[in-house]
Amino acid sequence: MGDLRVAVLLSGGGTTLANLLNVRDRGGLMADIDLVVSSRASARGLAIAEDAGIKTEVVEATKYTISAREGEVIRDWPAMSRDLDRILLGGKYDLICMAGFLCRYLFSPELKGRIINIHPSLIPMFCGQGMYGHRVHEAVVEAGVKVTGCTVHLADLEYDTGPIILQRCCPVYSDDDPDDVAARVFREECAAYPAAINLIAQGHVHLTTDRRTYVDGDRYIERFSNDVD
Amino acid sequence: MGDLRVAVLLSGGGTTLANLLNVRDRGGLMADIDLVVSSRASARGLAIAEDAGIKTEVVEATKYTISAREGEVIRDWPAMSRDLDRILLGGKYDLICMAGFLCRYLFSPELKGRIINIHPSLIPMFCGQGMYGHRVHEAVVEAGVKVTGCTVHLADLEYDTGPIILQRCCPVYSDDDPDDVAARVFREECAAYPAAINLIAQGHVHLTTDRRTYVDGDRYIERFSNDVD
Numbered sequence: 001m002g003d004l005r006v007a008v009l010l011s012g013g014g015t016t017l018a019n020l021l022n023v024r025d026r027g028g029l030m031a032d033i034d035l036v037v038s039s040r041a042s043a044r045g046l047a048i049a050e051d052a053g054i055k056t057e058v059v060e061a062t063k064y065t066i067s068a069r070e071g072e073v074i075r076d077w078p079a080m081s082r083d084l085d086r087i088l089l090g091g092k093y094d095l096i097c098m099a100g101f102l103c104r105y106l107f108s109p110e111l112k113g114r115i116i117n118i119h120p121s122l123i124p125m126f127c128g129q130g131m132y133g134h135r136v137h138e139a140v141v142e143a144g145v146k147v148t149g150c151t152v153h154l155a156d157l158e159y160d161t162g163p164i165i166l167q168r169c170c171p172v173y174s175d176d177d178p179d180d181v182a183a184r185v186f187r188e189e190c191a192a193y194p195a196a197i198n199l200i201a202q203g204h205v206h207l208t209t210d211r212r213t214y215v216d217g218d219r220y221i222e223r224f225s226n227d228v229d
Numbered sequence: 230m231g232d233l234r235v236a237v238l239l240s241g242g243g244t245t246l247a248n249l250l251n252v253r254d255r256g257g258l259m260a261d262i263d264l265v266v267s268s269r270a271s272a273r274g275l276a277i278a279e280d281a282g283i284k285t286e287v288v289e290a291t292k293y294t295i296s297a298r299e300g301e302v303i304r305d306w307p308a309m310s311r312d313l314d315r316i317l318l319g320g321k322y323d324l325i326c327m328a329g330f331l332c333r334y335l336f337s338p339e340l341k342g343r344i345i346n347i348h349p350s351l352i353p354m355f356c357g358q359g360m361y362g363h364r365v366h367e368a369v370v371e372a373g374v375k376v377t378g379c380t381v382h383l384a385d386l387e388y389d390t391g392p393i394i395l396q397r398c399c400p401v402y403s404d405d406d407p408d409d410v411a412a413r414v415f416r417e418e419c420a421a422y423p424a425a426i427n428l429i430a431q432g433h434v435h436l437t438t439d440r441r442t443y444v445d446g447d448r449y450i451e452r453f454s455n456d457v458d
Contacts (some may be wrong), residue, residue, distance in 0.1 A: 122376060125354050144441030146396040147351060147452055149376065167375040169398045174443040195253050212373030214403040223376055223400050224453035 004031040004094040004201045008100040009084075010038055011061070015186070016099035016118065016193065023194040030201035035091055037084065042063045059083050061103050069077025081106040095200060097193070098155060102132060106157050113207055115155040116200070118193050120185045122167055123151040127160035137178035137185065141206045148172050148181060150189045153197035154207065162166050163213045165205055170225040188225055195221065233323040233430045236264040238313075238330035240290070243274025244415070245347065245422060247327035250281050252423040259430035264320055266313065268332045288312050290332050309389065324429060326422070327384060331361060335386050340346040342436055344384040345429070347422050349414045351396055352380040356389035366407035366414065377401050379418045381425035386439060392442045394434055397421045399454040417454055424450065 008017050017036060023029045036049035049056045049144040064080040065073060085108045088096055098105075098117040107115060119127055119136075125141050126148070140148045149169035156162040168188040172181055199205050204216040215221070247264060252258045265278035268290040278285045293309040294302060297377060314337045317325055327334075327346040348365075350358055355368050355377070369377045378398035385391040394399050397417040401410055428434050433445040444450070 120389065122351065122354070123374070124372060125351070143353060144393050146380075146393055146444075146447070147378065147398055151375075164373050164375055169376055169449070169453065173448075174242070174445075174447050208370075210387070212403075215375075216403075218400070218403050221400075 003029075004197065005092070005195070006031045006033050006095040006098045007035040007037060007088055007091060008033055008049075008104070009096060010043060010045040010099045011040055011102040011152065012043055012045060013041060014043065014048040014099070014101050016189065018048050019046050019190045020097070020099070020193065020197075021048070023190075028198075028214075029194050030198045031095065034093065035087075037087060039080075039101065045100070053181050057087055059087070075103070077104040077106055081108075085111070095197065097197065099193075100133075104159070105155070107155070113154060116165065116196065117153055117155045117160070117162070118189055118196075119151045119153070119160050120182070120189060121151065122149045122169065123153060123160055123164060127151075129159045131160075134178055137181040140172060140181050141176060141178050146172050148185060150185055150192050152192050154213070163207060163211050164190050165199065165215065166214050166221065166223075168192045168223050168225065184225070191222070233256075233426065234321070235260045235426070236266060236317055236320060236322040236325045237260050237262055237278075237328050238266050238268075238334070239272060239274040239328045239351040240268045240275060240331040241272050241329050243272065243277040243329070245326075245418065246274050247277050248419045249326070249328070249423065249426075250277070252419075257427075258423050259427045260324065263322065264316075266316060268309075268330065274329070280303060286316055288316070304332070306333045306335055310337075314340070318438070324426065325378075327364075328422075328424065333388070334384070336384070336415060342383060343375050345394065345424075345425065346382055346384045346389070346391070347418055348380045348382070348389050349411070349418060350380065351376075351378045351398065352382060352389055352393060356380075358388045363407060366410040367403060369410050370405060370407050375401050377414060379414055379421050381421050383442070392436060392440050394428065394444065395421050395425045395452075397451065397452050397454065420451070 033054055035055050036047050037057045041058045045064040046056050064076040066076050067074045096115040121136050126136050147169050152166045153164045170184045170188050206214040208214050264284050266286045267275050270287045275285050293305040295305050296303045297407045325344040350365050355365050376398050382390040382393045399413045399417050435443040437443050
């Protein structure tokens with residue numbers, strides 16, 4: 001089996017993309033990143049992709065706006081999803097990695113099982129619509145939990161509900177603010193996403209009939225941070 | 230500061246009590262267990278207490294039954310709670326440890342901050358009314374999460390919602406059944422409950438105004454299993 005052909009979807013700064021490229025450059029990723037699609041033309045993630053010589057596409061979310069009043073924006077996700085489908089099905093990618101992609105992607109059934117996402121909490125805690133980015137870590141601190149982490153999961157048509165592939169944990173300390181938690185979780189994400197991609201590349205991730213995954217050899221997968229900070 | 234005077238509340242087999250006694254016997258617990266209260270006269274936990282020479286009381290939950298029809302039992306928790314209060318306030322215990330206590334204890338304000346509970350999941354996941362014992366681990370397997378753990382928290386008047394003191398994690402493996410998860414989590418509980426009691430005994434646990442705890446030195450508290458099975 002060769003390396004996976006991967007497309008990355010993003011909407012913002014591209015820190016997750018930058019991490020995947022770093023791991024790839026060190027020889028640690030069983031995947032080539034062949035395309036980056038952004039939902040914002042101004043996303044810094046596009047510049048990272050271009051600097052790395054990766055083909056980019058923009059599917060500008062604002063162009064699909066149906067209405068925007070009183071701060072609530074409604075977009076035509078089905079129309080945007082059809083345009084994403086066209087790009088992604090055309091490229092014959094083995095795997096599509098969401099990396100801070102903030103749009104609802106109602107993808108074609110043909111892509112089922114080939115789209116993964118990373119979420120900066122231990123799903124099913126601190127996830128779902130509106131719970132992304134810094135808000136997650138604010139909620140973690142507010143709730144007073146003593147551990148948090150990140151989750152790589154197969155995407156379905158909802159937010160953060162697809163079958164889980166890998167989770168990694170880290171501590172939450174009593175004097176943490178949300179930025180501290182964000183930084184610590186991001187270190188876990190940097191380990192978890194490449195590890196999950198490599199498990200998929202090796203054929204170790206199997207979707208069971210009941211919406212769970214079976215991961216071969218998962219007794220040997222590190223799930224806990226050894227970081228001290 | 231001397232050892233804490235502790236009362237343990239239980240309803241069943243007393244495995245958590247047995248663990249606390251084991252740790253105490255090895256010199257690892259900064260607490261004396263002076264009383265065990267059971268909500269069932271037939272609880273095996275009472276026999277464990279008696280074998281260890283600990284005073285026991287029974288506050289039989291079935292005596293507080295208001296109605297029982299179509300499988301739904303309604304009990305007079307306020308009345309039962311008053312009887313528990315009488316016992317626990319009379320004994321001047323420093324700490325009350327719930328250990329598989331399945332009744333709703335609407336304790337006196339005088340006991341606030343002195344009652345702790347252990348729950349076999351990472352709160353706020355897989356907790357709340359009706360989510361106890363084996364049901365927790367069934368839900369964990371059903372959800373397909375890859376990590377779980379246990380939580381020691383200060384009790385409030387709801388189920389599993391009080392401020393968290395300590396959480397410990399362990400893996401969930403793809404081939405686990407709920408019994409496997411229960412056994413692995415129980416090993417974490419055996420570490421977490423004594424650790425939390427000792428933190429309290431040393432004055433390291435502070436309730437912050439906003440329903441969270443501040444735990445001194447929590448960078449040095451182990452939160453992850455090193456077990457391999």
